[in-house]
Amino acid sequence: MSITLTIDGHETTVPDGTTILEAVRQMGGDVPVICYHDATTANGLCRICVVDVNGGRLLQPACVALCQPGANVETRSERVERSRRTILEMLNSTVDLSQAPEIQAMMAEYQADTDRFPGAERREFPVYDDNPFYVRDYSQCVLCWRCVQVCAEDAQYTFALTLDERGFHTHVSTAFDISLTDSPCVFCGQCIGVCPTGALKPKIEYGLEQGWSPDDIRRSTRKPRRRQPANEET
Ligand code: SF4
Numbered sequence: 097m098s099i100t101l102t103i104d105g106h107e108t109t110v111p112d113g114t115t116i117l118e119a120v121r122q123m124g125g126d127v128p129v130i131c132y133h134d135a136t137t138a139n140g141l142c143r144i145c146v147v148d149v150n151g152g153r154l155l156q157p158a159c160v161a162l163c164q165p166g167a168n169v170e171t172r173s174e175r176v177e178r179s180r181r182t183i184l185e186m187l188n189s190t191v192d193l194s195q196a197p198e199i200q201a202m203m204a205e206y207q208a209d210t211d212r213f214p215g216a217e218r219r220e221f222p223v224y225d226d227n228p229f230y231v232r233d234y235s236q237c238v239l240c241w242r243c244v245q246v247c248a249e250d251a252q253y254t255f256a257l258t259l260d261e262r263g264f265h266t267h268v269s270t271a272f273d274i275s276l277t278d279s280p281c282v283f284c285g286q287c288i289g290v291c292p293t294g295a296l297k298p299k300i301e302y303g304l305e306q307g308w309s310p311d312d313i314r315r316s317t318r319k320p321r322r323r324q325p326a327n328e329e330t
């Protein structure tokens with residue numbers, strides 16, 4: 097079955113089950129996303145993709161809201177832009193977004209005020225450097241869940257990552273906060289590939305940013321080889 101609706105003044109017809117985000121993209125437009133990624137299941141977490149549907153009381157997240165027959169959708173109304181701007185300002189007030197270029201571009205586009213909430217408590221965590229491959233800095237994490245999802249049913253079926261604690265203190269973690277090397281992690285790198293910020297990064301990149309010497313980087317990213325006893329050498 098097909099559905100006809102109007103998006104930003106243009107009528108369009110899409111198959112039943114199409115999300116508003118998909119419909120907008122099919123028309124050549126776009127809606128900003130943070131928690132959504134084409135490789136992960138949409139969960140409607142960040143709300144940056146909200147759009148106005150029929151002037152309803154609540155804005156709808158385009159990544160999960162389905163197209164409805166006869167709907168009138170506005171993706172850039174003043175109300176939509178104000179909502180996106182506030183979300184960006186709140187994110188910026190608590191999370192280190194210095195290594196999140198896509199979100200920074202959104203902040204410029206929506207003219208987000210970087211000083212809107214000067215007294216906000218920052219979400220700060222120690223840097224996890226517990227394995228030779230990745231470094232995790234959850235002070236830069238926007239809790240989009242993408243890493244948790246690709247580690248689970250959306251890609252890898254490894255389930256090494258989960259969410260810990262509640263509310264403001266919610267953060268990505270391994271089960272019982274064990275090190276990645278003790279977890280089921282297979283170091284596939286899928287989590288790094290979908291992370292929209294600098295929260296997850298390869299250790300070599302992290303070392304270069306920190307000014308580590310090539311020897312330091314080599315030492316921290318390789319396990320020393322066991323020297324074979326003389327009588328085992330061939
Ligand atoms: S670590 Fe990155 S991918 Fe994982 S939830 Fe945080 S921002 Fe999203």
Ligand code: FES
Nearest residue numbers: 131140142143159
């Ligand atoms: S991208 Fe739609 S809610 Fe995050």
